[in-house]
Amino acid sequence: MSFAKIHLFFKKVIGNNTYFHIFVHQKHIKNRKTMKLDGRRLSTNVEDRRGKGGVKAGGLGLGGIIIVGLIWLLTGKAPDTSTLQQMTQGIGTEYAQEQDYSEVDVELMQFCKQILAGTEDVWNAEFKKMGMTYQPPKMVIFAGAVSSGCGNASSDSGPFYCSADQTVYLDLEFFKSMKSQIGADGDFAYAYVIAHEVGHHVQYLLGTLDAAHQQMAEYGKGTKGYNQTSVRLELQADFYAGVWAYHDNQMFGSLEDGDIEEALDAAAKIGDDYLQKQAYGKTMPETFNHGTSEQRARWLKKGLRTGDMSQGDTFSPNYNSL
Numbered sequence: 001m002s003f004a005k006i007h008l009f010f011k012k013v014i015g016n017n018t019y020f021h022i023f024v025h026q027k028h029i030k031n032r033k034t035m036k037l038d039g040r041r042l043s044t045n046v047e048d049r050r051g052k053g054g055v056k057a058g059g060l061g062l063g064g065i066i067i068v069g070l071i072w073l074l075t076g077k078a079p080d081t082s083t084l085q086q087m088t089q090g091i092g093t094e095y096a097q098e099q100d101y102s103e104v105d106v107e108l109m110q111f112c113k114q115i116l117a118g119t120e121d122v123w124n125a126e127f128k129k130m131g132m133t134y135q136p137p138k139m140v141i142f143a144g145a146v147s148s149g150c151g152n153a154s155s156d157s158g159p160f161y162c163s164a165d166q167t168v169y170l171d172l173e174f175f176k177s178m179k180s181q182i183g184a185d186g187d188f189a190y191a192y193v194i195a196h197e198v199g200h201h202v203q204y205l206l207g208t209l210d211a212a213h214q215q216m217a218e219y220g221k222g223t224k225g226y227n228q229t230s231v232r233l234e235l236q237a238d239f240y241a242g243v244w245a246y247h248d249n250q251m252f253g254s255l256e257d258g259d260i261e262e263a264l265d266a267a268a269k270i271g272d273d274y275l276q277k278q279a280y281g282k283t284m285p286e287t288f289n290h291g292t293s294e295q296r297a298r299w300l301k302k303g304l305r306t307g308d309m310s311q312g313d314t315f316s317p318n319y320n321s322l
């Protein structure tokens with residue numbers, strides 16, 4: 001019996017799910033450091049839009065054809081296009097929900113819901129301290145492309161926050177590419193990505209985001225002032241991600257040894273200088289709009305160490321001392 005056949009045999013005997021758990025899942029988590037998330041609640045603010053508009057949503061399917069036939073039979077006329085479109089959409093969504101996502105994707109989806117729930121709990125408490133009420137953002141999980149309140153976006157642009165609809169948009173593939181393209185892996189690194197986007201939402205609620213965007217519009221895209229304001233915004237979102245992690249750990253004891261290094265490593269690997277060096281073999285500091293590796297790791301760490309919102313002013317300091 002070949003190795004592959006043995007595995008097939010096992011699959012048959014113990015069932016697909018168990019097989020996957022033992023042979024694939026274990027291999028997957030072996031080289032991952034894990035946050036402690038057992039039993040954590042799932043956010044109800046996550047919308048799964050992977051099926052809609054995706055490849056799998058197309059076509060009426062057998063069920064659809066039968067329904068069209070039924071309407072035709074009962075009413076004597078073919079359903080109009082809008083009814084058909086609605087049906088196709090409905091059926092498409094159903095298909096998407098029923099289809100089997102990989103174990104990794106199911107796990108990542110659950111992870112996103114848990115981390116988002118953690119940000120809700122932490123920011124609820126932090127806003128209360130400031131005498132304010134936290135309105136949590138929505139999160140849309142999409143695959144390939146998505147239309148947002150800020151226009152259409154593809155996965156290439158990475159996760160983003162749109163203040164027009166107060167939603168964080170994320171393609172799960174991004175986490176996988178973080179691992180393969182920049183070598184940043186581990187679930188705390190992934191949590192940092194989510195917490196950074198939620199950090200932009202916090203900026204939005206505090207009025208910082210709009211003020212900065214207005215300033216950037218006055219400077220004009222591509223100018224030094226524009227890019228520097230963008231860096232200040234991004235570093236503050238990193239700081240807020242750190243503040244979240246500090247309090248999440250206080251509330252739930254979520255961090256384990258190595259988690260912090262993992263996130264700092266991820267922050268360093270999405271610094272402008274690091275990415276430009278990788279892409280062009282040199283750095284162009286005047287075009288930086290997210291901050292250097294050193295800056296991003298420093299602000300994240302500052303949030304993580306202090307957990308203190310009042311230490312996160314990235315707008316007043318001299319640009320060169322950020």
Ligand SMILES: [Zn+2]
Nearest residue numbers: 196200234237
């Ligand atoms: Zn950002």
